Amino acid sequence: MEVFLDAFEGPLDLLLYLIRKQxxxxxxxxxxxxxxxxxxxxELMKTVRLELAAEYLVMAAMLAEIKSRMLLPRSAEIEExxxxxxxxxIRRLQQYERFKAAAEGLDxxxxxxxxxxxxxxxxxxxxxxxxxxxxxxEELLMSMAEVLRRTDMFENHQVSREALSTRERMSDVLExxxxxxxxxxxxxxxxxxxxxxVVVTFMAILELVKESLVELVQNExxxxxxxxxxxx
Numbered sequence: 001m002e003v004f005l006d007a008f009e010g011p012l013d014l015l016l017y018l019i020r021k022q023x024x025x026x027x028x029x030x031x032x033x034x035x036x037x038x039x040x041x042x043e044l045m046k047t048v049r050l051e052l053a054a055e056y057l058v059m060a061a062m063l064a065e066i067k068s069r070m071l072l073p074r075s076a077e078i079e080e081x082x083x084x085x086x087x088x089x090i091r092r093l094q095q096y097e098r099f100k101a102a103a104e105g106l107d108x109x110x111x112x113x114x115x116x117x118x119x120x121x122x123x124x125x126x127x128x129x130x131x132x133x134x135x136x137x138e139e140l141l142m143s144m145a146e147v148l149r150r151t152d153m154f155e156n157h158q159v160s161r162e163a164l165s166t167r168e169r170m171s172d173v174l175e176x177x178x179x180x181x182x183x184x185x186x187x188x189x190x191x192x193x194x195x196x197x198v199v200v201t202f203m204a205i206l207e208l209v210k211e212s213l214v215e216l217v218q219n220e221x222x223x224x225x226x227x228x229x230x231x232x
Contacts, residue, residue, distance in 0.1 A: 007137040011059035012096040014041060017138050019093070021222045026093055029086055031070055035063040040145035047148060047195050048202075062089065135216040135225055143185055143225050144202055151191045151198050169204035170213075174229060177214060182226040185216070 008014040018037050019026055042060055069085040084090075173188055188205065189198050205227065208214040217226045 007141050010053070011038075011056050012093060013100070014038065014056075015059070015089075016093060016097060016100070017142075021142070026097070027090060029090065029093075031063065031067050031086060035067050037142075037145070038063060040149050041141065044141060044145045044148055048199055135218045136221070139218060139222070139225060140185075140216070144198075147186055147189045147191075147198055147202075148195060150186075151189070151193075151195055153191070166200060166203050166207060169200050170208055173201070173204055173208060173227075174213065177227065177229040180229060180231075182217065182228045185225040185227055188227060 008017065015034065015038060018034055019029065024030065024034075039060060042056060045056075066085045066089060176188060177183060185205075189201050191198075193201075205214065205216075209216060213230060214227055215230055217228070218224070
């Protein structure tokens with residue numbers, strides 16, 4: 001589960017991802033919508049029983065405060081005195097964006113020479129299995145957060161079922177993918193099962209990816225994620 005913690009480097013990284021995903025002007029952030037999506041990620045972390053760093057919760061409080069201030073009716077005089085409630089957040093995001101771009105540039109330079117292959121006489125090692133999918137982990141987590149949000153809409157219509165183990169759910173997912181075609185990631189979840197059922201399915205999919213039994217495909221950044229069984 002520690003792989004989740006590496007998806008974002010902190011709350012500003014998460015916010016910047018959400019802004020880029022929707023191609024939003026950083027100077028005109030729709031706070032209500034961004035707050036909803038940010039809290040979706042926070043709730044996801046709580047659902048899978050991961051302890052969030054305090055900085056994520058501090059940012060959640062900051063977003064809630066900005067949202068409430070923007071909803072309050074303000075006269076032109078007060079607005080001129082206090083300025084845009086988003087100003088400090090925008091400043092921090094712009095600063096982080098510059099630092100991130102600089103870090104990515106340095107990281108690109110440090111990769112020079114990495115692809116040089118040095119001949120070895122040692123016996124060949126077994127190829128390690130891929131632990132994470134080609135689809136960016138951020139994209140996977142955001143899709144999962146959206147599934148949880150939809151699940152909460154069925155809160156009053158959830159059905160009681162015998163809890164399945166991850167292994168049993170893996171079998172169910174493979175059965176669903178048996179036709180060999182692509183299935184939308186979100187369609188592998190049953191909202192009526194509630195959050196527990198969603199989490200079990202999510203962990204089953206990750207385990208199937210880890211065991212190279214299924215693959216996740218995304219045609220372009222921020223596009224829908226699809227799943228299919230790997231050819232034997």
